Amino acid sequence: xxxxxxxxxxxxxxxxxxxxxxxxxxxxxxxxxxxxxxxxxxxxxxxxxxxxxxxxxxxxxxxxxxxxxxxxxxxxxxxxxxxxxxxxxxxxxxxxxxxxxxxxxxxxxxxxxxxxxxxxxxxxxxxxxxxxxxxxxxxxxxxxxxxxxxxxxxxxxxxxxxxxxxxxxxxxxxxxxx
Amino acid sequence: xxxxxxxxxxxxxxxxxxxxxxxxxxxxxxxxxxxxxxxxxxxxxxxxxxxxxxxxxxxxxxxxxxxxxxxxxxxxxxxxxxxxxxxxxxxxxxxxxxxxxxxxxxxxxxxxxxxxxxxxxxxxxxxxxxxxxxxxxxxxxxxxxxxxxxxxxxxxxxxxxxxxxxxxxxxxxxxxxxxxxxxxxxxxxxxxxxxxxxxxxxxxxxxxxxxxxxxxxxxxxxxxxxxxxxxxxxxxxxxxxxxxxxxxxxxxxxx
Numbered sequence: 001x002x003x004x005x006x007x008x009x010x011x012x013x014x015x016x017x018x019x020x021x022x023x024x025x026x027x028x029x030x031x032x033x034x035x036x037x038x039x040x041x042x043x044x045x046x047x048x049x050x051x052x053x054x055x056x057x058x059x060x061x062x063x064x065x066x067x068x069x070x071x072x073x074x075x076x077x078x079x080x081x082x083x084x085x086x087x088x089x090x091x092x093x094x095x096x097x098x099x100x101x102x103x104x105x106x107x108x109x110x111x112x113x114x115x116x117x118x119x120x121x122x123x124x125x126x127x128x129x130x131x132x133x134x135x136x137x138x139x140x141x142x143x144x145x146x147x148x149x150x151x152x153x154x155x156x157x158x159x160x161x162x163x164x165x166x167x168x169x170x171x172x173x174x175x176x177x178x
Numbered sequence: 179x180x181x182x183x184x185x186x187x188x189x190x191x192x193x194x195x196x197x198x199x200x201x202x203x204x205x206x207x208x209x210x211x212x213x214x215x216x217x218x219x220x221x222x223x224x225x226x227x228x229x230x231x232x233x234x235x236x237x238x239x240x241x242x243x244x245x246x247x248x249x250x251x252x253x254x255x256x257x258x259x260x261x262x263x264x265x266x267x268x269x270x271x272x273x274x275x276x277x278x279x280x281x282x283x284x285x286x287x288x289x290x291x292x293x294x295x296x297x298x299x300x301x302x303x304x305x306x307x308x309x310x311x312x313x314x315x316x317x318x319x320x321x322x323x324x325x326x327x328x329x330x331x332x333x334x335x336x337x338x339x340x341x342x343x344x345x346x347x348x349x350x351x352x353x354x355x356x357x358x359x360x361x362x363x364x365x366x367x368x369x370x371x372x373x374x375x376x377x378x379x380x381x382x383x384x385x386x387x388x389x390x391x392x393x394x395x396x397x398x399x400x401x402x403x404x405x406x407x408x409x410x411x412x413x414x415x416x417x418x419x420x421x422x423x424x425x426x427x428x429x430x431x432x433x
């Protein structure tokens with residue numbers, strides 16, 4: 001899947017609708033899956049999916065290099081956060097800031113990661129580290145909110161997130177070189 | 179390393195995960211500009227955090243979503259294509275010498291087409307042209323049908339009947355069946371649609387189909403939607419059946 005994304009994006013820059021359709025066919029289930037997990041609502045998830053892909057069509061230059069799956073997930077998460085933000089407009093809950101979409105921070109070593117490798121790496125984390133990481137990423141809430149909901153001290157939550165991400169990196173590197 | 183800097187490294191991890199409120203995130207960003215150790219930590223953790231999203235279970239949206247998106251994209255691409263055509267037309271006007279040369283060449287060719295050998299070649303080319311013309315007509319018909327389908331599915335007048343994870347869409351006299359997340363039928367079997375005409379007592383056999391690799395299927399049912407009161411789908415032997423031979427996987431009355 002990853003091998004063709006850069007080529008398809010190059011053709012999309014030349015306004016090739018067939019290339020866009022191929023990209024949609026390859027990635028729409030990932031985008032919709034992330035949106036569904038964050039929003040839990042098929043209609044809203046479809047709106048986010050539409051928004052993400054039309055963004056790819058209108059601004060293909062936003063993707064520069066690296067792992068296309070990781071990039072499009074980040075864009076999807078940001079759009080889903082926008083939806084959550086509008087839902088929470090009249091509540092006290094503060095939502096996290098959107099992730100940068102134009103910084104090429106993906107590690108080149110992770111360029112060929114796939115979903116199974118990431119799930120496998122995530123499964124190696126102890127639950128006390130995995131749960132706040134997943135809740136933070138997919139739940140669209142801040143670490144303060146995680147601490148409040150779980151009753152665990154804020155400092156502990158932050159340390160667990162850091163330790164978990166470090167372990168995740170080691171496990172992902174292992175998956176890449178395996 | 180101080181305790182407070184350890185806390186800052188924790189903050190950097192939370193920032194990399196994208197779970198920080200705007201004020202805290204601004205504070206961490208400012209610190210990253212001045213602290214090489216924290217920048218290294220961020221560079222190490224951010225890719226892992228971003229990769230997390232790939233662990234989400236893939237899911238399949240309605241096939242109608244693709245129709246909606248592709249309609250906009252193809253419309254936009256067609257507009258983009260219009261400009262190069264204009265440019266080519268302008269190029270033609272700017273190079274009259276080229277056209278004159280081409281015309282001279284055609285005239286020269288025409289005058290030389292007096293021997294039988296060339297006449298036979300022309301006959302062959304004409305046959306090929308006829309075949310190409312027929313193929314072009316076929317493609318044009320297919321394109322017109324596709325455009326009609328897209329226009330119907332995205333029409334504001336479309337009536338949507340949700341059935342579980344599937345949909346039946348009625349637009350004027352057209353009727354569409356959109357199913358997703360359905361399993362592939364067993365070997366030697368297909369899905370078959372059934373329709374019930376107004377006043378009818380038995381379901382009438384309609385098209386057979388199989389879903390794509392993602393478990394999605396979009397079928398234009400060849401009936402008049404205005405006089406169709408129900409749609410059903412069942413699993414049948416390849417080639418279809420005259421009467422349903424298995425329990426329907428979908429049944430919907432159309433109001």
